Amino acid sequence: MRTICFYFQVHQPFRLKPYRFFDMGEDHYYWDDYGNKNIMRKIAKKCYLPMNALLLDLIHQYNGKFKVSFSISGVCLEQFEAYAPEVLDSFRQLVATGHVELLSETYAHALVSLKSKEEFQASVKKHQQKIKDLFNGYTPKVFRNTELIYSDGIGSMVSEFGYNTILTEGAKHVLGWKSPNFVYTNAHNENLKVLLKNFQLSDDIAFRFGNKSWPDYPLTTDKFTKWINALPKEEQVLNLFMDYETFGEHQWADTGIFEFMRALPHAVFNNTNYTFSTPSEVAENGKVVGKIHVPIPISWADEERDLTAWLGNDLQDEAFAKLYELKELVAKVDDPEIQRDWNYLQTSDHFYYMCTKFFSDGDIHAYFSPYETPYEAFINYMNVLSDFILRLKEYEQDKKSKK
Amino acid sequence: MKVLMFGWEFPPHISGGLGTACYGLVKGLAHHNQDIIFVVPKLWGDEEPLADFVNASDVEIDYRERRFKTIWKNLTYLEVSSFLVPYLGPDEFRKFSERVAHDRTDVDESIFSNKFEFSGKYGKDLMMEVSRYALVAAQIAKNKKHSLIHAHDWLSFPAGIAAKEISGAPLIAHVHATEYDRSGESVNKVVYDIERAGVHAADHVLAVSHLTKNTLVKRYGVHPDKISVLHNAVLDTSIIESNFVKKVPEKIVTFLGRITFQKGPEYFVEAAYKVIQKDPNVRFVMAGSGDLLNRMVDRVAELGIATKFHFTGFLKGKDVDEMYAISDVYVMPSVSEPFGISPLEAVRHNTPVIISKQSGVAEVLQNAIKVDFWDIDAMADAIFGLLHYDGISRMFKELGSQELKRLKWEHVAAKLIKVYEKTIKT
Numbered sequence: 001m002r003t004i005c006f007y008f009q010v011h012q013p014f015r016l017k018p019y020r021f022f023d024m025g026e027d028h029y030y031w032d033d034y035g036n037k038n039i040m041r042k043i044a045k046k047c048y049l050p051m052n053a054l055l056l057d058l059i060h061q062y063n064g065k066f067k068v069s070f071s072i073s074g075v076c077l078e079q080f081e082a083y084a085p086e087v088l089d090s091f092r093q094l095v096a097t098g099h100v101e102l103l104s105e106t107y108a109h110a111l112v113s114l115k116s117k118e119e120f121q122a123s124v125k126k127h128q129q130k131i132k133d134l135f136n137g138y139t140p141k142v143f144r145n146t147e148l149i150y151s152d153g154i155g156s157m158v159s160e161f162g163y164n165t166i167l168t169e170g171a172k173h174v175l176g177w178k179s180p181n182f183v184y185t186n187a188h189n190e191n192l193k194v195l196l197k198n199f200q201l202s203d204d205i206a207f208r209f210g211n212k213s214w215p216d217y218p219l220t221t222d223k224f225t226k227w228i229n230a231l232p233k234e235e236q237v238l239n240l241f242m243d244y245e246t247f248g249e250h251q252w253a254d255t256g257i258f259e260f261m262r263a264l265p266h267a268v269f270n271n272t273n274y275t276f277s278t279p280s281e282v283a284e285n286g287k288v289v290g291k292i293h294v295p296i297p298i299s300w301a302d303e304e305r306d307l308t309a310w311l312g313n314d315l316q317d318e319a320f321a322k323l324y325e326l327k328e329l330v331a332k333v334d335d336p337e338i339q340r341d342w343n344y345l346q347t348s349d350h351f352y353y354m355c356t357k358f359f360s361d362g363d364i365h366a367y368f369s370p371y372e373t374p375y376e377a378f379i380n381y382m383n384v385l386s387d388f389i390l391r392l393k394e395y396e397q398d399k400k401s402k403k
Numbered sequence: 404m405k406v407l408m409f410g411w412e413f414p415p416h417i418s419g420g421l422g423t424a425c426y427g428l429v430k431g432l433a434h435h436n437q438d439i440i441f442v443v444p445k446l447w448g449d450e451e452p453l454a455d456f457v458n459a460s461d462v463e464i465d466y467r468e469r470r471f472k473t474i475w476k477n478l479t480y481l482e483v484s485s486f487l488v489p490y491l492g493p494d495e496f497r498k499f500s501e502r503v504a505h506d507r508t509d510v511d512e513s514i515f516s517n518k519f520e521f522s523g524k525y526g527k528d529l530m531m532e533v534s535r536y537a538l539v540a541a542q543i544a545k546n547k548k549h550s551l552i553h554a555h556d557w558l559s560f561p562a563g564i565a566a567k568e569i570s571g572a573p574l575i576a577h578v579h580a581t582e583y584d585r586s587g588e589s590v591n592k593v594v595y596d597i598e599r600a601g602v603h604a605a606d607h608v609l610a611v612s613h614l615t616k617n618t619l620v621k622r623y624g625v626h627p628d629k630i631s632v633l634h635n636a637v638l639d640t641s642i643i644e645s646n647f648v649k650k651v652p653e654k655i656v657t658f659l660g661r662i663t664f665q666k667g668p669e670y671f672v673e674a675a676y677k678v679i680q681k682d683p684n685v686r687f688v689m690a691g692s693g694d695l696l697n698r699m700v701d702r703v704a705e706l707g708i709a710t711k712f713h714f715t716g717f718l719k720g721k722d723v724d725e726m727y728a729i730s731d732v733y734v735m736p737s738v739s740e741p742f743g744i745s746p747l748e749a750v751r752h753n754t755p756v757i758i759s760k761q762s763g764v765a766e767v768l769q770n771a772i773k774v775d776f777w778d779i780d781a782m783a784d785a786i787f788g789l790l791h792y793d794g795i796s797r798m799f800k801e802l803g804s805q806e807l808k809r810l811k812w813e814h815v816a817a818k819l820i821k822v823y824e825k826t827i828k829t
Contacts (some may be wrong), residue, residue: 020780021787022681314801318794356802375772378795379788386791 008244013349047248052090074107101278104140110346155186170196181235183286206242210255221267353377407549409559431816444521537561560601576605612763662693667736677783
């Protein structure tokens with residue numbers, strides 16, 4: 001049996017407000033409430049609400065034969081609660097059908113897996129708890145790390161955390177001649193199954209769908225089912241992983257993306273022998289063909305499929321190093337606001353805004369950034385971090401003087 | 404294709420940025436083996452032989468040519484109506500205008516003599532020289548075969564127009580700065596009129612930035628399709644490793660340029676005040692002179708930051724290099740800057756730069772922090788960030804040399820040749 005596995009990443013960061021150096025020591029609130037609310041409201045209207053409604057329809061229409069999975073970051077869930085509770089309700093409805101799987105990840109959609117195992121685990125636990133609280137005791141079984149970042153080492157840790165499946169990118173430089181359309185296992189630990197994104201077909205939907213200069217434009221369900229029928233018969237699993245904001249936000253409604261998705265299950269059931277599965281089902285039923293070796297971390301970002309969208313230039317490295325230097329200090333502080341800021345500051349988007357790669361290509365970065373240049377992103381972040389450090393030091397001083 | 408080009412000055416004898424830009428452009432064109440006749444009011448003989456130079460002072464005017472009379476008739480308004488002298492103070496200006504009023508008949512006579520010795524400067528006889536230059540241009544257009552005319556800024560626009568009338572070759576008017584950039588809202592009507600006549604008589608217009616293009620569209624009524632943007636470039640794109648050593652322990656933040664309204668010096672002072680309040684380990688330097696200098700000194704004293712804020716006066720040659728070299732941050736807060744080459748010089752010295760969004764150079768320089776000139780909070784913040792967060796200055800140094808390589812005059816010239824070809828065709 002051949003199957004399609006849809007996984008959608010749902011994430012919005014808490015963006016920083018413009019925070020000047022002269023605010024340091026005086027203003028300890030860093031978050032752009034107005035901007036974050038507006039963006040959330042806008043995307044809720046354009047994407048989350050209509051797409052959730054559409055998926056719910058499809059699940060009912062096909063009696064659960066159509067299914068999807070989501071990973072929703074903790075910081076995004078918080079913003080649903082604050083700015084768009086109706087979106088949270090619609091996700092609850094979806095999960096309640098029993099045909100929608102929720103995945104585990106770090107609470108803040110952070111890069112912490114690259115830095116500290118303890119912090120990584122703490123962040124995953126925090127996310128787990130949030131899902132449990134919001135989704136009626138739901139416990140995710142499959143892990144998806146931030147932006148599909150994965151390596152053999154990260155896989156080992158995730159396996160130790162108790163997960164048996166993880167999602168990542170089917171990066172060309174990792175796969176070589178191998179196909180992403182099978183189930184693999186972690187190189188160190190065969191108990192952890194690894195599902196790989198078919199980036200060709202995923203990106204046909206996520207990136208190229210509305211691109212009129214793409215030779216295959218327009219993408220129809222007929223075309224799409226023809227393509228998946230043409231895949232070698234022995235390849236059993238087609239993992240279509242993408243940003244949920246693809247629907248209505250990256251690809252606007254007028255590209256026909258909603259109509260495409262509405263028609264897709266019908267076309268798949270009629271023209272092919274594919275079914276739909278959640279990641280758990282794929283891991284359980286799919287044939288394991290071997291280990292996948294990923295010594296150096298990969299991700300689903302940019303052409304390189306590496307970490308350079310978030311780390312590697314001087315700006316990103318300094319900010320990242322300075323942030324995690326604070327790990328021990330933060331651990332000692334039992335203050336909800338410090339803990340909240342510590343989490344929000346770890347969100348990977350802050351580092352993404354500091355990427356200088358767009359100087360040469362990738363205007364994708366510019367599209368997603370609230371800053372005009374990576375330098376502004378860096379300065380703003382460092383100003384905030386400097387104040388955060390001041391606060392941590394004050395706590396330490398207070399503690400000492402109390403003793 | 405032979406291009407007849409009219410400029411006002413050419414290195415090494417220059418007093419403004421126009422000469423440098425012309426030099427870069429001609430050098431770039433020479434790289435592509437373009438045939439250029441370059442006319443300047445006065446040649447000194449030590450110019451680099453990049454083009455067929457014509458010294459306007461040597462050109463004899465043939466008065467039997469009837470068409471020259473019409474050209475002259477159209478030009479006389481320059482003489483009668485204007486006492487324009489850029490870069491002269493009000494006092495000198497008054498003295499000068501009195502003198503011109505008396506000497507007017509002499510002026511006419513000297514213009515109609517066979518030869519005329521141009522000063523080639525921006526002195527008090529500027530308007531007379533501009534008119535005479537046009538007459539000479541007509542003569543040159545008659546003598547020298549050419550397929551295209553290219554005139555730089557308003558000083559040579561009348562020359563370009565006159566040449567076009569004689570030869571009928573298409574005219575390209577190249578705008579390096581407009582009267583609005585030089586004078587804010589209090590524009591000199593005569594200069595404005597010449598600029599306007601130039602860009603409208605031209606078959607195609609070149610602007611040094613989109614900023615300038617917008618000014619031409621909005622203020623001069625030029626159709627946007629008629630304007631191509633041709634950004635300036637850097638003459639030498641190598642990184643300068645200098646041995647200048649800072650003599651103070653503090654970090655240095657520098658403003659370098661004319662201290663005039665359009666360079667935005669007051670925003671630099673206000674931003675400095677904000678930074679100094681938070682960080683005592685920094686010194687600010689304002690290098691240059693200009694009509695706002697005294698006001699800046701007053702303001703610095705009033706803010707009580709004079710021990711941290713220094714004025715150097717006008718800097719030249721080596722001192723300029725030293726200033727760039729010992730600076731930790733270079734700021735160009737221009738209110739209106741058609742292009743602005745100085746940040747690129749700072750980049751050559753590995754000095755991080757903050758530039759105003761209201762500058763043409765902001766359109767090509769990625770490796771810089773860009774702020775609105777009026778946003779002193781953002782400016783202060785950028786200064787603070789560059790001084791305190793090491794990653795960012797490391798980043799600037801790394802990307803600076805890469806970036807300069809993209810900004811070569813030969814690339815600009817290649818683009819210009821395309822404009823030439825298109826203009827000749829249509």
